[in-house]
Amino acid sequence: MRLNNRNRVGLYHFLSTLVIMIFVVGVLAFFLERYMYNYLGSSSALFLIIPTFILLVFYFxxxxxxxxxxxxxALMVKNRNIFPFLDKATTDEFPKYKLLKYEILDILILRRLYISISSKKNNSIILKYDVSYLTKKELNDLKFSLSKVIKANKEREKS
Structure with missing residues (x-):
């Protein structure tokens, strides 16, 4: 099964540009309010707090x-940012029989996929991927595919 969300790169570029513009406008509004107009008083800090919060949510x-x-x-998993300078891309490829288990951590604003694979020295390695931008259907398809591979691995061990 193949799964990717590359078709939404344009949307993500638009969102990131919008977030950066909101941040810049917020900083400019803060300094204009603080040093020129001074209508809002200490409430002008909201011009910094809200855009910074939006920027941090997008980044995290x-x-x-x-x-x-x-x-x-083999299983191949790639995870990258639309801006290559923000994060290093993650590319992993490993045989299906090495997959031990997976877990999806779902917190308010982010989702992470943790995959445990076996290594040569009988240790397990945990690989981490960001799946926050996948839709519910894509996430369910991913869970189904990984569960199918794990089930096949368990049946192979019994034989």
Whole structure:
């Protein structure tokens, strides 16, 4: 199964540009209010607080582009940001039989996918991916595919 949200790159560029513009306008409004007009008094800090909060939410939601491919004998997972200078892209490819378990952490504004795979020295490695920008259907498809691989691995161990 292949899953990706690359078709929404334009939307994410628009949103990030909008967030940056809101932040810049908020900072300018704060300084204009503070040093020229002074109508709002101490409430003018809201011009800084609200845009900063929006910017932090957008940044902490994580990488926007998620690609997953389970065709063949290997699982391939890519996770990258639309702006390459903000975060380092994550690209992992490993055989399906190494997949041990997965967990999706869902907190108010972000979702993370944790995949445990086995390593050569009988240890497990936990890989982390941002899946906050996936739709509910895409997330359910991802869960179904990963569960199917884990089920096949357990059946193979029994044989």
């Amino acid at each position: 939601r994580g990488r926007q582009i998620f690609e997953y491919d389970s065709d063949g004998e």
